[in-house]
Amino acid sequence: MLVIMAMQLIRLNENLAADRQRYCEDIHSSIEQQITGAFGSIEKTASALVQSATVQEYFSIDLDYQQKIAYLSSIKDLIRLSSRFNTEMIDVLFYYDGNSTVESMIGYSPKEVRKFVFKTAHEMEGESIAASRYYVVGTGTGDTDQFIVQIAPIFDTVPVATYSKRIGYVSVVSTTRDFRRILSVSDDVYSELRNSETNELLLSGAVASTDDTTIQRIQCTSALPYRGFCLVTYCRAGFRLSDSTVVPIVISVLFIIGHLLFVALAVGRLVLRPVKQINSEVEEIGGKNPNKRLSIALNDEIGSIAVHINRMLDSISRLNENVLLTQKELYEAQIEKSRSQLYAFQSQVAPHFLFNTLNSAIALIRSEP
Numbered sequence: 001m002l003v004i005m006a007m008q009l010i011r012l013n014e015n016l017a018a019d020r021q022r023y024c025e026d027i028h029s030s031i032e033q034q035i036t037g038a039f040g041s042i043e044k045t046a047s048a049l050v051q052s053a054t055v056q057e058y059f060s061i062d063l064d065y066q067q068k069i070a071y072l073s074s075i076k077d078l079i080r081l082s083s084r085f086n087t088e089m090i091d092v093l094f095y096y097d098g099n100s101t102v103e104s105m106i107g108y109s110p111k112e113v114r115k116f117v118f119k120t121a122h123e124m125e126g127e128s129i130a131a132s133r134y135y136v137v138g139t140g141t142g143d144t145d146q147f148i149v150q151i152a153p154i155f156d157t158v159p160v161a162t163y164s165k166r167i168g169y170v171s172v173v174s175t176t177r178d179f180r181r182i183l184s185v186s187d188d189v190y191s192e193l194r195n196s197e198t199n200e201l202l203l204s205g206a207v208a209s210t211d212d213t214t215i216q217r218i219q220c221t222s223a224l225p226y227r228g229f230c231l232v233t234y235c236r237a238g239f240r241l242s243d244s245t246v247v248p249i250v251i252s253v254l255f256i257i258g259h260l261l262f263v264a265l266a267v268g269r270l271v272l273r274p275v276k277q278i279n280s281e282v283e284e285i286g287g288k289n290p291n292k293r294l295s296i297a298l299n300d301e302i303g304s305i306a307v308h309i310n311r312m313l314d315s316i317s318r319l320n321e322n323v324l325l326t327q328k329e330l331y332e333a334q335i336e337k338s339r340s341q342l343y344a345f346q347s348q349v350a351p352h353f354l355f356n357t358l359n360s361a362i363a364l365i366r367s368e369p
Contacts, residue, residue: 024235034182044085046152059167093171095121109173112139121169136202148174188236196230274302
């Protein structure tokens with residue numbers, strides 16, 4: 001029975017582990033889709049600006065003050081319209097090739113972010129292949145001090161002579177609030193965004209933690225379709241028997257079974273067998289052989305019980321002998337008493353009989369001389 005219970009426990013553990021694995025994979029897939037959607041929202045905003053002819057002209061044409069004001073007004077209207085794709089956007093930064101600073105369209109980005117965008121865009125100028133990149137930029141230790149930054153190149157598509165020439169970069173700066181909300185999906189799920197090359201932790205959920213080493217966890221990892229990021233999800237595995245614990249459990253069960261069998265044999269030998277012997281001998285004493293005594297000689301409680309039973313039988317035997325002796329003495333005394341009374345009666349009857357006989361003889365003589 002214990003072996004069957006152990007096997008059922010192991011099978012149940014395997015089923016639970018498989019269910020938790022599927023659950024973690026489903027949660028990971030859901031988080032991955034939402035994170036991809038959040039990146040897509042940022043990308044839509046950047047694409048709307050990069051593909052705008054107004055933005056391209058603003059970067060490529062020398063404008064006087066009035067023209068620049070008009071272009072900026074149109075660009076800001078475009079930013080307001082494109083912000084519906086990305087509600088967490090706080091700023092848009094422009095970097096011109098060869099320029100010494102970045103230009104803020106909204107003005108809400110921290111100076112640390114502007115310095116980072118300027119440095120990164122300046123380094124990207126020398127690259128032959130220009131592609132959008134995403135970064136997590138931290139300006140402090142708090143959750144609100146981190147920002148998602150996309151840097152996208154702008155190409156000139158208006159003049160024929162400079163078609164497809166890279167003329168600058170557009171950087172969309174967004175908060176990480178949506179990303180943290182997505183990563184904090186459940187109490188027993190912990191998700192992280194990491195650098196796919198260095199494995200550096202970039203963003204994490206605020207619900208669980210991987211520091212709890214006493215809890216087994218299921219890990220799911222996948223690279224996101226955005227350069228430099230991978231998603232890692234940990235799910236609480238709960239109680240699970242590892243392969244290394246199955247053999248000790250089986251051994252423990254077998255040991256318990258062996259121990260129980262040993263105890264059963266010991267009880268049978270030390271308790272049940274002497275008790276059966278006592279019962280058999282007591283029945284014999286009560287029936288055929290009342291002078292028999294228990295033959296068990298054990299140095300334990302059962303042996304002590306046998307000794308006390310023998311003493312009780314001896315006491316009963318002595319009492320029976322005393323009773324018989326007393327009854328015999330009483331019977332003999334009664335006989336002696338009866339005999340004495342008979343002698344007394346005889347002694348009383350004999351003189352009167354003689355006297356009556358003589359009187360009868362005398363009377364007969366007198367009547368017939």
